[in-house]
Amino acid sequence: MAALVPEVLTSTHVEKMNKKKPPKRYWEETENTDQRRPEEEQGTAVQNQNKSTVKERSLKRKNGESLEKKDPFSGEAPIPHKQLQKFQRGEKYKVPAGARQRLKEAIISSEAMSELAQKQAARYDLLLPEDAGFLEGDEDEDTNTISQDDIADAADITSGSKYFNLHLSQFGPYRLDYGRTGRHLLVGGKKGHVACIDWQSKDLMCEMNVMETVNDVKWLHTEAMFAVAQKRWLYIYDSKGLELHCVKKFNDVLRMQFLPYHFLLATASATGFLQYLDVSVGKEIAAICTKMGRLDVMSQNPHNAVIHLGHPNGTISLWSPNQKEPLVKILCHRGAVRSLTVDKTGTYMVTSGLDRKLKVYDIRAFKPLHSCFLPAGASCLSLSQRGLLSAATGDIVQVYQNVLGSSPVSKPYMAHRLQGQIWGLAYCPFEDVLGIGHGEGFTSMIVPGAGEPNFDALDTNPFRSSKQRQEWEVKALLEKVQPELIGLDPGQLSKVDQASFEQRHKEHVEALGFDPLAKDKFKPKTKKKGRSSAGAIEKRKRKVAHEDQRDKIRQTVQERTERDKEQKEKSNEKKNLGNKSTLDRFRK
């Protein structure tokens, strides 16, 4: 396998090992697996062998000579260990010694099923044939000196056409958003220009001027709808530019995030409110007053749908719609937080602040991994699907590679200078493209190795037809995740609730506003002929008062009497046995 990698590669100065992977060949895998087989698949392999030997023997016995041809590839096709590991979910649970039959069966069957699922998934991994792209300079050439024009010239026509500029100098700096499939681009100029484009075919879907300040633009679940945070309210338009809703509950919105699996549009406003809008039913799910001032830094964790907010006091807070206080608050910077982004797996968070630092956090442990100093500071950050970090420093966009590792980076992978200040950065999903919104319009920049090469056609299919989109929409709505399930740990649902009954009851009462188990208060009947006088009523009440306590008291009294009795008996026995005095003989 090593021989297949050309030696020239190893001598280049760019981080070649990670970049260039030779295409997979079937013989490599088989070699690998053959080597590993004795260790990994001992069980099955050995079993297979045993079976075959037994067969052979029996045949020999019968005919005196082996007639059977030996299958050179006997048994199931082996699965490489790496792929298997990729699809492993949790650790295998062994049947405890002395377990009951039913338990044993349950565990064994579930383990078998999960193993089957893992194996099948690993097998089907074969159907992801695309590899990620990469950029590689000559000797003594930094990749960040390669200009976009050169790349566009060198690449094939379709890839080259992905580098383009839209000169829109009139309506100020642009915010942008790519749809989930990566085909549709939404740009919103500060001065009211909103346009949505099928950027690959350069087909303009709609273009308009909302005649108001536009703070942010966001696609909703499909390319049929998008939200625009305007000067006062939040507006929702369809792809033709028709105004569908003006949501007046959401005012002064500065930033928005859309949680695709929950159908939630999260907005952060200038008044310090974090609000959640369920776009499937059009209801406000939660409105949280963060009490942190103006919220103009926002990001979402795609792993667990938690919203990250950056604040002027250098902290970053994590929010879910279910809690009125931040789940976590981290002090990241000495100055205000300027931008933050979270990677696809929800493991890393990258932040930049006014103290001109770039920090990488492990947000599972809330620990900083490393930080570096950017002389101009980063005003915008964005992480690609494959972990390339782009940072807008002044009018230059820098792209860093291997930021998410434990070692800090020293120089950028790519750089691109633009005119005017950068206002929005976003990677296009499933494409090696970085969209940059700036003062002079929009630039689509080619960043080799940025996008995930394989897409899930049932989830986000860039080539889907309108019919497929409709079908997907229905399915997605059916599989919509409820907002109650948002929390730091997305696997919480699969765990047993360990809280005690009292605690749960208390929470239940709090949620309901009354105690469903509480007894009605005793109300004495009104009786006639003077029997319903105040005193009589009081007497009757006293009869049933403290019923539960009475029960307890009765029980304890009974227990005590019994205990006393026993003790007495014991003492009597003792007396009878031990304390025989001389006078006892006179007793009758």
Add this chain to the structure above:
Amino acid sequence: MVKPSSLQKTLSKGVKLTSAMAVESGDEDDLSINEQAISASEDEEGSDDERKHKKLLEAISSMGGRKRKKQSERSEASVQVSEFFVNAEGTGEKVNISDLLGTVEKTSGAANKTKKQLRNLQNSKGTLALPLNKQQTEKIQRGIAYEKTTKEVSCWQNIIVQNQKAEQIVFPLNQESLGPKQVEQVVAGWKAQTPLEQEIFRLLHSNSHPVNDPVLTPVEEASLKAMSLEEAKIRRAELQKTRALQSYYEAKAKREKNIKSKKYHKIQKKGKRKEFLKQFEEMVKTNPEGALEELKKMELSRMEERMSLKHQNSGKWAKSKAIMAKYDDSARKAMQEQLQMNKDLTQKIVVPSDDEHESNEEGLETVPDFVNDPEPIIDPVNPWMRVQLTHEEPEVSCVTTDEPQTAEQENEEEELIGEFERKRKLRQADEEDLIPTEEQKPESEVVEEDVVEVSDKEEEEEEEDEEEEDVSEFNTLFRLMRNEKTLEEDEEGLLNEGQIRVRNIEDLEILDEDVDPQPIVDHGEQISIIKEAFAGDDVISDFIKDKRKQEAAGKPKVVDLTLPGWGEWGGVGLKPSRWKRKRFRIKMASSPPRQDRKLPDTIISENRNTSIASHQVSQLPFPFQNTAQFESCIRTPIGQTWNTQGVVKKMTKPKVITKLGAIIAPMVKEDFINKTTTSAGKGPAIMLGENKRANKGREWSSAKHQGRRGSQKRKKQQT
């Protein structure tokens, strides 16, 4: 003295005993008793048992050919017989067997067997045990019955467990396989009943005829099945294809029929003609005979055309069109087309093998066709002239006639585009005039080579937004702070985990800037400004305070139940005494340690997420003993998003499937017993006529038969 009554008693006791024994011995005796009862009921429908018995005895005795024995009258052995009292004489005395024997031997009527029995009794010394009392016998009987039923029921145990454990059960349980059945399978349930059938089967068996052999070997069967399936598939596919093709064709024909566009039909015809020509050319090469025939056909059509006045602008329609043609372009075109058609049809067919002079002749022949044409008009603007032009070159097909039009259209388009461009240029010029503020971008920034240059286009100077200004301001402040106060860096130790300076273009820029002495005017002043700016921004201490507050809120509080004045003096300035505080201040249990106790710059909320609790499992389900077991069992998701299709189907397989509309009959014992035997592979190949069940049935019936016979015997003995 002999007392026959007592004898009877003993006998009846003996019978009773045997009947009790019968229960133990099993089926046969039971059956025999039953048989007895049945036979009795069959014989007579009398009321009294004894009388019946007597009659029976009489009948039996009469059957015997010997002389009739006189029935000995039974009488009470007492001296005085009175109807008013029963004589109880001799009650205290015991009956000796010897007494009985003596009398029996004297009497000739007694059976030999009874004599024997009596003799045996006499020989045996031991006394008979008392029969068990009713309760005990019933208990024993119950016990036996219980055992029997448990044995009977326990054979179901296996199948029940098996079904409980099965991942999936499909009801009805024994579904018959679809498709044709073999004769043996059909006949399996049928058995030979009539003597003729039996005879035949006996013969077959004795001749060792291959009755047991199935008609087809399993391999053959399998191949047959496969063949049939494949064939069926192929046939189905064919059928589908033909059906689809038919439907397509029909749809197409219908659609084309509905098309009213003349142009379409024209094009269609043209296409057909072209194709035909092509084919014809090929035919000439490959199949000259066919080509000849085609030629003849064409000739015929030409003749017809020449004979008729069709397409000669002489019809009613053509005349009306001629009137319109002056004003209407389309009418003109239509007329032209008709003429063209005429031209084409009357044109003599060129056979490539023909000589040149023939073609010349042809040219001559075409001349008279001009007669049919409208008279040429001298006016050059007149569209009719165009017709003439086409006439001059008759080889040109319809496409060429269309060409000038399209060319015209193109010209128009070009004109339009040109106009647009002109307008656009004008507009641009205007704009350029309006915006005089354009200027070249200063090149001063482009010091470094490694910056990717953007194309050198004109650029507007951009007014910076407020925030960006702020940012730049902050940046300069920070830079100053870095220069001046290195002390602050120590404080930052809390936040910074290894600073690394990024070495890149911007660094160079900043270095350049740093070298420039201009920004630093007066250090003292600026530092004071910075301090002002960051007066309220002591971020770290604020955060620490916040964290302390949170921690304090999370800690359990001491509940103070002291009441002032109870047990001592109360009033302003008086504190409750120590013992009282100790007695009435309740300390709560300490809460578990905070999650963020080791993270100084993080506050993690300790609130429980109650919203998810309602969706969680709160009680451990049955077979699991701890949560780890349960959680590991549900750790694999079953959704389509995470699994392959096959696995999803397997995981979400329903436990029970019922066939729609099928009757689900209760399980029959034979079904699963048979199944187990056949599954074990011990069952023989199909036996014609007699299957296992039938065999069993016969055995059973024969046993029954024997039982009946046995019981009859016993009856005889009793009599």
